[in-house]
Amino acid sequence: MQMECVQFDGLDLRLKPTELDVSQEDLIESNDNVIIEWLDYLMEFPNVTVFEQLRDLELRRWLDNRTYRVKVSFMTYNSYYDMLTTTSIHFMFGMSGRPWKQITHRSVVLESHADFVSWLYEVLFFGHILILFLNEGYESIACLREHKCNFVKAWKSYWNFWNVVDWVSIVLAFAILITWITQNVGQAELSTTLQSYIGVHSACRASFNTSSTECFNARAFDQQLFDDMEQLGFVIRANRWISGFYPVCIMMRLFKAFAAQPRLAIVTKTLALAANDLTHFGIVFLSIFFAYVAMGMAFFGREVESFASFDRASLALLRALMGDFSVEDMELRGRPVAFFFFGTYMMAAVLLLLNMLIAILMDVYGQVAAGSRTSESLWHECYDIMRRGMQKWTGGHTPLSEVVKKYVESRGEEAWESDKVIYVSDVLAAVPGLDKRQAEDEMTSALEEYAQENAPHIEIAEVISTMGKYLAPKTESEVPPLRNVIDVTRNGSVAGDENVSEAAAELVRAGLSVEVLLRAAGIVLDTTSQRRANGEAQVSALRHIVSSAELLCNEDKTVMMCQL
Incomplete structure (x- = not known):
């Protein structure tokens, strides 16, 4: 048919696009590949009808095979909400010729901070981000000074996962601030422009001719109004997208705060x-x-x-x-x-x-x-914070940071690396005015925390090796009978040098109970009040023993240990 093949750029119209796809497409009315037609002054001039203007477009073959999209837009202003809305009806033509139809809206509140409360929220949010920025900046400078201005060492020491989260939060927050300021400036300019609308169109209406200079100025005014609205919509879109991702940073920073409390840090x-x-x-x-x-x-x-x-x-x-x-x-x-x-x-x-x-x-x-489970609950820690705060207020409590600082001053910097046992009397002597009960509580808490962080984790090699100390014979002629093996295990005496593989195989053949195996590894099954404290080590050892039995039960699967 002697028609030109046209490649369309923009939305993929092989499938029906969503409203979001259409509304976020950057279609600026001033582009060179966009033809703008105005349906002029439908209410100002009754003799000008929509039918006549559309008929004229049809005769000029305004829509042809090169047409990618037709967008019919109009504006409405809601004075009750002070909101300006652009409504667009899109007719999109795929390469196959099928038209897709979509209606989109873009609304802008011209005065988004009309009351004190809205400004208060903005000040609190950006004030908090400013404080976070200053704290992170101070921490980075302190890290640089600690490494004597060695940027490489300071860089490696400073950057960790949580500091990355903080700086990402800061960067996104300042991006929100920039787009927010741009949005408010654009809203103010749009509001000022809109106040001139009635005067410009009244002059056109008074001219009684759509081709007059006044009507030409009104048309240019409308086109600028649409362009400003479109540009402001892109800024609002950017602000909305950044603000939508920012709660992820807030969530990660909450996890950072939860890491300070063991029971809250379970998820992380x-x-x-x-x-x-x-x-x-x-x-x-x-x-x-x-x-x-x-x-x-x-x-x-x-x-x-x-x-x-x-x-x-x-x-x-x-x-x-x-x-x-x-x-x-x-x-x-x-x-x-x-x-x-x-x-x-x-x-x-x-x-x-x-x-x-x-x-x-x-x-x-x-x-x-x-x-x-052995750590303090959140409510107990809150109680301790309140109690220490009250004691500090009344002068009966010395902050832990001050205790550590004075102790290091009295003992020197080598106190950080010293292996010397620290007694309560040493702390009292180094920190004048420190209450003895507080010193005892601090020492006890430090010991408990160290014990929790350094609890031994029993590996399978340790369990089997310990069994070998009790059961492995020196020579094949000295292999004790089965009854003696069990007796030696129960008595806890050493039977010879380590021969781990033979000892483990002998245990499996013997069908020893889990309790005997735990005793051979030096672990006692507690049924007293200490069971909670020792439970983790017992469960760990039991799990490894069962795992080792599964690997070793190749010859006889009927013995008790293999069935466990």
């Missing part, structure tokens, strides 16, 4: 300890997940819109993991194919992989929770 510690396992799990999960994304696009991409592209198929399968799916849409391709795809995906992704993820997290969570 669980994720940190399980990070290695989660990384390997993620590789397996993503491999299976994206394989099913490709299968879904191949099976249902032509019939089901949610599988028509890679991003839509990924979102559809992610929703299916949470239980949101539509098997009826998949059946459009055929029930056998839908049954195969949906059934295998549910088995592999939901029943298998998700439950493995839960198992990984719960295993680590149990260890972290067991270690935090």
Whole structure:
């Protein structure tokens, strides 16, 4: 038909775009590839009708095969909310010729800080960010001075995960501040421009001719108003997107605060300890997940819109993991194919992989929770803070930072690395005016914290090696009978040099009870009040013993230990 082939740039119109896609498309009315037509003064001049103007456009063949989108826009002002709104009706033409229709709105409150409360929120937010910026700046300078202005060492020492979170929060907050100021300036300018609207259009109306100079000025005024509104909309969009991501920084900073309290830090510690396992799990999960994304696009991409592209198929399968799916849409391709795809995906992704993820997290969570049970609760720490605050107010409490500072001053900087045992009397002598009861409490708390942080973790090699000390013979001729092996284990005497593999095999054949094995490793099953404190070590040892039995039970699976 002797028509030119045109490549459209912009939105992908092979599928119907969403309202968000259309409203966020950067279509500026002043671009060279945009043709602007005005439906002039419909109310000011009754003799000018919409039908006549649209008929004139049609005769000029204004819409042809090169047309990508037609956008009809008009503005409304709501004086009650002081809100200016641009409503646009979009007609978008795909390369196949199919038109898509979408209606979008862009609203701006011209005076967004009309009361004192709204300004108070802004001042508190940006004031808090300014304080955080000053604190982080002071900390970085102190770190630089500590390393004697060695930038490389200071850089390595300063940057850790939580400092990165703080600086990302600061950068995003200042980006919000910049876009917020730009937005307020734009709103003020738009409000000032809008106040001239009535005067400009009254002059055009008084001219009684749409081609007059006054009407030309009114048309230019309207075009500038639309352009300013469009530009301000982009600034508001940027501010909204940055503000939408900022709560993630707030959440991470809350986790940083929770890390100071052991019971609140269970989640962060669980994720940190399980990070290695989660990384390997993620590789397996993503491999299976994206394989099913490709299968879904191949099976249902032509019939089901949610599988028509890679991003839509990924979102559809992610929703299916949470239980949101539509098997009826998949059946459009055929029930056998839908049954195969949906059934295998549910088995592999939901029943298998998700439950493995839960198992990984719960295993680590149990260890972290067991270690935090002996720590103080949040309410007890709040009580201690209030009690110490009251004692400090009355002069009966010395801050711990001051105690440490005076002790180091009296003992010198080598006190940080000294192996000398510190007694209560040493602290009292170094810190004049320190209450003896407070010194005892501080020393006791320090010992308890050290014990919790340095609790021994019994590995499988240690357990088997300890058993070997009791049971391994020097020579084959000196191998004791089975009865003597059990007696030696119960008595706790050493039977010879280490021969770990033979000792472990002998234990398995003997079918010794778990209690005997724990005793051989030097661990006593407590049933007294100390059981809670020793529970973590006992459970750890028991787990490793069972694991070792599973590896060693190759010859005889009927003995008691192998069944455990």
